[in-house]
Amino acid sequence: MAPSGRLAPRMGMIGASPTAAISDTVRTLAASGVTVDNLGEGELDFETPAPIAEAGIAAIRAGLTKYTAVAGTTGLKDAIRAYFRQRNGLDFAQNEVIASCGAKQIIFNAFLATLDAGDEVIVPTPCWVSYPDMIRLAGGTPVLVPCHASNGWKLAPEDLAAAITPRTRWVILNSPNNPTGAVYPAAELGALCDVIAPHDNVMIMADDIYEAIVFDTTFATPAALRPALASRILTINGVSKSFSMTGWRLGYAGGPSWLIAALDTLQSQSTSNPSSISQDAARAALSGGVGFLDEWLPILRRRRAIVMDMVRTTPGLDAVLPEGAFYVFADVSGCLNRTTPSGQVLRTDVDFATYMLEAARVALVPGSAFRAPGHVRIAFGVDTDVLAACCARMHTACMALQ
Ligand SMILES: Cc1ncc(COP(=O)(O)O)c(C=O)c1O
Incomplete structure (x- = not known):
């Protein structure tokens, strides 16, 4: 904490970027030996051509x-x-x-x-x-x-x-x-x-x-x-x-x-x-030119299908098919007010994202960061096999809710 009066009042108007905060959490967990897959990052996994x-x-x-x-x-x-x-x-x-x-x-x-x-x-x-x-x-x-x-x-x-x-x-x-x-x-x-x-x-x-x-x-x-x-x-x-x-x-x-x-x-x-x-x-x-997109877009399309399939087959989740970018914005309200195996009631999208971090080892950004509570953003700019495994773990974690 900065000593009072040292920071300009304008600093009180803003907070750190929530997406950067998720990535920091993932790095901290990784440093302590806990592997988490980060579906919170707004970037593609592809190498720069x-x-x-x-x-x-x-x-x-x-x-x-x-x-x-x-x-x-x-x-x-x-x-x-x-x-x-x-x-x-x-x-x-x-x-x-x-x-x-x-x-x-x-x-x-x-x-x-x-x-x-x-x-x-x-x-x-x-x-x-x-x-x-x-x-x-x-x-x-x-x-x-x-x-x-x-x-x-x-x-x-x-x-x-x-x-x-x-x-x-x-x-x-x-x-x-x-x-x-x-x-x-x-x-x-x-x-x-x-x-x-x-x-x-x-x-x-x-x-x-x-x-x-x-x-x-x-x-x-x-x-x-x-x-x-x-x-x-x-x-x-x-x-x-x-x-x-x-x-x-x-x-x-x-x-x-x-x-x-x-x-x-x-x-x-x-x-x-x-x-x-x-x-x-x-x-x-x-x-x-963007010739490499001929290779990238079909991969992204496949990943989008993997996430959408998971959403469609998981009770409590719903999403509109994204027509561009590399995010699925999933409505998780059907999973809220339900109880995790350890007895915690998920009240908010932040609770849901925290549960996914703990139970599925998947990092997501809560929708409230985007001014849409009750949702999470699932970024699919990660390796296809990793994404499929993340989706399977998220499905299992959702199915375990009472
Ligand atoms: C909608 C939108 N605009 C702008 C940016 C900033 O992009 P950059 O500063 O990397 O060019 C981002 C990055 O996530 C974004 O999602």
């Missing part, structure tokens, strides 16, 4: 180890622009793109650059754990708008319309979604854009970080669907998920030049450029 890793090594050997332009090298920015053009049909100029230390830094800085006290950000829930805390840190107010499993976990246009006020500055649209895996088809995403369109002061934050991991629906992004709104859209992506490069910390965005310039300024006074080595690896990734 070899040509990309080699590009990073080559960058070190070539001496690309110095400061670069804050917003990224010209080579990387050109690769980002070409990727946006080819994959998403979006055209950005050099001064309309920026590279940062993960999409996370872009999202945080975008809020810091634009929010004033009392400004509101509409966050459809369930949502990625960091949005509300980032908004609060930047002085804004998160306005949580629930989405429902009965609507495929997608935001209903009428609920969005009802949440917009004169203080609304941003609407976050995250498709494919973490934690639900929901993917908005073009028509549904376009309908949400049309609700936002008449509100000139409202911007769209399109968090497209899972863009390449889509199973059943065609990916769509707001700026491509509604070019007339492009000056009010920040399109965010990165190499973390699509290229299995979470540790390289490289995210990027395209948007209006005034906003990109502000992100550049914030970055220049905080972290400066993202790692020069990661930039060169990301340049290789973005310009090398």
